[in-house]
Amino acid sequence: MVAAMSNPYEILGVSSTASDDDIRKAYRKLAKKYHPDLNPGKEEAEQRFKDISAAYSLLSDAEKRARFDRGEIDSSGQERPQRQYYRDFAEGPGGARYSHAEGFASDDLENIFSDLFGGRGFARGHGAGGGSMPMKGGNLSLALTVDFVDAAKGGKQRVTMPDGKTLDIDLPAGLEDHATIRLKGKGLPGVNGGPPGDALITITVAPHPWFRREGDDVHLDLPVTLAEAVLGGKVRVPTIDGAVMLTVPKGANNGTRLRLKGKGIPDPQKNARGDQYVTVRIALPDETDPALEEFVRGWSADYNPRRAMESA
């Protein structure tokens, strides 16, 4: 059958003399009600919304509306091109990324589903039967900030659980920022003899004033005096294991990089350790020392560090 489509005025529920404003209002009201994405379960909503959209696109266009009123065109053919609605993806893999909205923890869902089989849901006042299904407890998400050295070396940390209890956990060495540690069975209690859920602890590694991590290596800027740089010498350098003595070679320049082998971050899986890289930074006193000033005035050498730049 051709164009047995109903009249666009009827679809929007307005009279044929309705103003543009009335038509827009009627359309918005119906769109709110029938938008397919707002009606995930209603199959018929999509067709209704298409009809409403088609009717509105015809009546909101003054020229088309006039032609329709004159009987020059029928109400068909105004339909929007075929499009896919979000609801067609929302419950499939494409929508999975959106299933954790902000302020809506998946743990809440876990709780609802535990309740479904728990004392509060089915079994309330109904005796045995539906409420006896064992369910795993929900997972608990916790956050823990660990300082740089503790994260690098691993070891015991105490976490306070939401119920006020404390839990000692063993951090593995070489823990990275944003890592998650799963503690099996430390989440919410199970229901009807089901196993408890897990605690998921997201780690934040606090930045350190001197150490920086790159892969399994630790980087550190080491301020040295002019004398230490020119003459060389032994200086104390902090590492994640404590201070060690490092020999600054004679004539070390600003930016010279020295390596302390095996003083980096342990990697328990590879059973290896990274290195610590020490970058020399020549530091002058905040206030220029008169003796140094005097010496530098008398110091002359045929050295121009900007030679390459100047000839360019």
Next chain:
Amino acid sequence: MAQRTEEVLMVCRRVNARDLTLWVERHWVRPQHEGGALLFSEADVARVEMICDLREDLALDDEAMPVVLSLLDSVYALRRRLRVLAGAIGQLPPEARDVLREELRKLEEE
């Protein structure tokens, strides 16, 4: 089949580059990041269209939009979980399903 930002803008004529960037920054749309470019899945594109509808047809403003999106996402997440649950119930022995049906019926009558 993933689309890049320019392709999405070609398909969804109701959104401009500035708004689309803003929506991504606000996590209203969550395309994949790949080598500095954004890759929009079919679901992401459908979501862009949905946000256009919500903005234009339903006159939602920037304040109301995240509230509505988060509620919608909650509904879809719940439906997804319900589907899983229904699937699990489908695997139960018939006697267990009968018990469940009976319990549900009693609850509905309450």
